[in-house]
Amino acid sequence: MxxxxxxxxxxxxxxxxxxxxxxxxxxxxxxxxxxTGGTFAHAAIQRNLAIALGGRLRGKPCQFAGSDLKIQVADGHIRYPDGIVVCSPVDRKATVVHDPVVVFEVLSPSTAASDRIVKALEYQATPSIRRYVMLEQDGVGATVYARTGDAWTHDILIADSLMALPEIGVEFPLAELYEGIGFDDELDADRPSPGEPV
Structure with a gap:
């Protein structure tokens, strides 16, 4: 630059x-x-997120948008989250959304620190954002921040957890977001141990 x-x-x-x-x-x-660009796992999680939310929100007032749409957050900063849910009307020509309700980031080694601290603080300071979901890409897991009154609480989700998004009336297994992704431990489980017949 x-x-x-x-x-x-x-x-x-x-x-x-x-x-x-x-x-x-x-x-x-x-x-x-x-x-910057991402990995296959990152892209697969984004795809699965669009599928999981797109179908469940059909016919409802809220809608999912992917990473091509930017949002304006606290202090006039602009972010491109990996996914958002917006529940107010948005002009079809809009390039910036001002009032997302749920924000998703897929964590990458190069952005994780910013996602966990800088963006978490920005999203917390943005009143419309009711829930911020950080999705791991090296294993099935998520950190979820939720607004409860003036407080910002968090939960850690693991493989068998349900992703509950009460702000938009949606709930689904977290594992759905990881379909089609092979993790190293799964790949290792399929490999024969040394000395084992192939």
Whole structure:
């Protein structure tokens, strides 16, 4: 990235600048932050999330949107979550959503620290966000933050947990989000032990 781009930008300047870029950028309140590519597991979790929520929300007022749509969060920052649920009308030409209800991030080694701390604080400070779900990609698991009055509570979900999203009236097994992904321990279980006949 050009060093001149790190001089402070306003939100309006960033939105106008990003519209002309071939790649996607988030806005950290100072300047653009380039988005990077992901892994097969990351893409598979996003796909499964769209399938799990898309079907369950059909005919309801809330709808799921994937990572092509940006959201504006506290302090005028711009983020591209891996998925959101919005329950208010959105103009079909909108590129920014201002009031997501549920936000999903698939954790990656390069973004996990930001997702767990920086974005968690931003999402907590954004009143419309009722639930923030961080999905692991190296195993079946999730950390879920939920707004309860003025408090922000959290739960840890494991493989046999239910993903409950009461804000949008949806519940499903967490394992659904990991269909089609082979983890190392599963692959190792299929391999014969040394000395075992093949």
């Amino acid at each position: 050009n060093l001149a781009l790190r001089k402070p930008m306003t939100l309006a300047e960033f939105l106008a600048w990003e519209e002309r870029q071939p790649l996607r950028y988030e806005f950290d309140g100072v300047g653009p932050v380039a988005m």
